[in-house]
Structure formats: C-alpha cells, structure tokens
Amino acid sequence: MADSAVARNLLTDNPALYEARFPDPERLAARWTEDVLCRYGAGPRVLDIGCGTGRDAAHLRTTGRTVVGADVSDAMLAYARTHHPGPRYVRADLRRFHLEDLAPRPFDAVVCLDSALLYCHTNDDLDGFLDSCRRALAPGGLLVAEMRNGAFFLGRTELLDAPAIRGFEWEGTVYRSVTTLTVDRPAQLLRRRRVWTTEDGTPPVEQRSAWRLLFPQELRYALAAHGFTVLELHDGPGPRTEPAWRPGPAPSPVGLAGPDASPGGPAGPGPSPGGSADGDRLHLVARWGDG
Template identity: 70%
Template sequence: MHTHDTAAQGSNLLTDNPELYEARFPDTERLAGRWAEDCLRRYAAGPRVLDLGCGTGRDAAYLHAAGRSVVGADLSDAMLTYARSHHPGPRYTRVDLRGFQFPRRSFDAVVCLDSALLYCHTNAELDGLLASCRRALAPGGLLVAEMRNGAFFLGRTELLDAPAVSGFSRQGVTYESTTTLSVDRAAQLLRRTRVWTADDGSPPVEQRSAWRLLFPQELRYVLAAHGFDVLDLHDGPGPRTEPPWKEGAMPGPTADADRLHLVARLTRHT
C-alpha cells in the first residue's frame, strides 16, 4: 500500500523513507495485490497493467509475478528507487497521477490503490487523471481502485472525534504517530495532521495532507462522463476492510462503510 503526501505537501517521513513505510504497513500477505489481481481476473483484463501510485512497488511486483506486464508509476523518487531495488520485475517510472501521458492504448488495466486517486483534490485534477487513464487504456480496459469512502463521513464522526495514536519499531527505534482528521466541507477534503516522534532523540515531525472525499454516486457520474461503465462499486470486502478480503469473496451490496472499491470498464474513447 502507498501514500503520496509528497505530491503536494513536501517531506513525509514514510514516503521519504520507504523502508519505514513497509515497516509501518507490512502487508505480508499481499492483500492489496491479491485483491487487485482477483478483480483483473474476474473481469478478464488483458496482461498490460499500469499501477498508478505504486509506492514501494509491492503490489506491482505481485501483479508481475502473476504473469502480467506491469508499469509502476509514482511521483516519489524515493519510492521508485526503493521499488526498483526491492521489488524488481515491473518497469518503474515517475509520473504525476493528476495528468500523465503514455502512448495511447498502452494498457489493458489501470490499478490505483490505497486512496491514491483521492490525491486529485479538485475536479480539474480528477478529470486530468481520468482523461489520462482513458488515453492510456485499450478499448474495454479496466480501472480498478480502492480508496476512502466519502459517504462514510455523512453523519459519522468516529474517525474525527479524537486523535489516533499508533506506532511501530524498526532497527531498535520506536516511532509513534498522533493523527488528527478533520473534514473541510467546502473543499470536500478530509484533512490530516500527523505528528511523528521517535525515541532516538530526533525532533518531532509534523506533516499535513488531504484526500478528496468522493461519494459513490458522484464517482459514478464522473466516470460515466469519461466513458467508463461501473461494474463494481462497494464497501467491502477489500484489502483494508475488517474483516479483510479473502480469495473467493464476492463484493457486498453496500457502499457506505469507510472504504470504497471500484471496478470500471472503458466503453467509450473520446
């Protein structure tokens, strides 16, 4: 899994130090990659895959090992360098997901996991991503995405009421984060302030980032405008749900919990 605060927010402890990212989010069972591959198989996607927002490359490498021809794309040079050395197989390249260019019809599927799509904060940025996907996909190509669900925050405040504290250790150093979330309703953003401390004497680090809050019907509308037909849009099970997705699990009928899972097919090129 992968975060991309670097895209708009400058330095980020985990993005700038991919080994710490993988220590914090180990995903030893490769749930995200397995879930994506299951979606690709279920809808008979071709072999050429773009992993957009690939982060450390774990999911791209899993898809590569499953027999696909994979390009991993990210904006973080640190993540890409790490991916090339630790998760070889895919071709890794630096792109901005809010607008990118590959040769037309280069891919049979675009995979966009762990809320990477939500770093498109404005309608123009979201249009840029989807227009780029449309150009890069072959006719009938798939878009597979996993992200936070804006609908979860309609009337629910449990993620906003108090800071969340978590931690992990690596090479004898213990890191602790205190995370505060707030909703910017006018901008339709979920804003995050995170303060990291470590017991190695280094000073605290404060980081700020945000995700676009997209609602299921809004997502259907913008995808249709870009020529996509939504095949699946549901809140679980998925790689970050509780309980998590398992092989053979089928999508549920609802779309109101805190994660949203999307499979859409490109039916119209423009």
C-alpha cells in the same frame, strides 16, 4: 509542537519505514486486484499508478502480467527498483499522465490502490486522472481502484472525535504517531495532520496531507462523463476492510478466463463483493469503451 516539527513526509521520504508502518505480508492488496482482473477477463498489460514502494506491482508481475509502476515520488521509485524489481518504474503524476511516457501501447487495466486516487483534490485533477486513464487504456480496459469512502463521513464522526495514536518498532527505534483528521467541507477534503516522535531525541516531524472526499454517486457521474461503465462500486470486502478480503476459488490464469467468460462480466466464482457503501473503504471496478 508545531514550532519544533519539521514539515516533510516521513513515510514517503523513507519507503522502508512506510512498509514497516503499513505491512502487507500476505500481499492482500495485489491479490485482491489480481482476483478482480481475472474475474473480468482483463488482459496482461497493467499500469499501477501511484505504485508507491512497488510491492503490489511486483506481485502482479509474478502472476504473468506485464506491469508498469508509476509514482510521483523519486524516493519511492528508487526503492521499488531495488526492493521490488521486475516491473518498469516510471515517474508520473496521476493527475495527468501520458501513455507515450509509460509504454508503447495501451494497457488492459489501470490500477490505483490505497486512496492514491484521492490526491485528485479538485475537479480538474479528477478529470485529468480519468482522461489520462481513458487515453492509456485499450477499448474495454479496466480501471480498478481502492480508496477511502467519502460517504462514510456523512453523519459519522468516530474517525474525527479524537486523535489516533499508533506506535511500532523499526530497526531498533520505536516510532509513535499522533494523527488528527478534520473535514474541510468547502474544499471537500479530509485533512490529516500527523506528528511523529521517537525515543532517540530526534525532533518531532509533522506531516500534513489531504484526501478528496468522493461520494459514490459523484464518482459514478464523473466516470460516466469520461466514457466508463461502473461494474462494481461497494464498501467491501477489500484488502483494507475489517474483516479483510480473502480469496475464494483460484481465479483463471491470465488470458484463460474460461470458455463461458465474456468481456462484460465476471469470469469465475470468486468472493462476492458487498452491496452497500456504508464502510470507510470504497472499491471500484469500471470498464472503458466498447467491450
């Protein structure tokens, strides 16, 4: 198979196919993010770093926020501008980005969803990301992230024991993927090999990628070193957990968190996060600087 496979990222190269493979018709990821931003009284200016197809950035804009979406993929950005217009979309590498390339003044929140943060494979990458976030945020601004949980793989192998086989139909073509995950312990990476096939005779496409296996205490340490205070760090509920996060009472509108709200704590009742870090997703809310 490897000899005939073409080495490229089928989903990143084809954003419409990405959305078909990972549908989110209820916009749970963006709604979970909006719930977090409202609970902590975040201001309206948001950077969605690693925005992908732009569907989350566009939904956040419908809540009244001013949103910039940034990604390193030109194909994703072009798709976002056409199919999820509204935010400003800019090319930027999350491992090191600069506020002056994105907006004229700092953001009230930086959002990084769907394990995009874990493309920081090295400590230098992670320091670059957190330093960039710090410089892009106004004092008291939030960092909100959702990702795979490195601690899940401590003694657990159910995602590693056998390849995962998935299939779905898009525009009349059936796509089948075989995904193999392996742990690269020296590099602290979760490596993924995915081979795509279709029934139309197209040669197989091989995709290789990797995520950093970040552990909760390690992440706390790195955040503290860059001046962040962790407000939440838990395994759910979230937009990609089972069961998935569901909204509770409607959060306050942007800028109207309520008379009893304070910048240092939640503004409303909302669904309570879990208190553990055992699941395969990790959810982070951190605040930078004074506020």
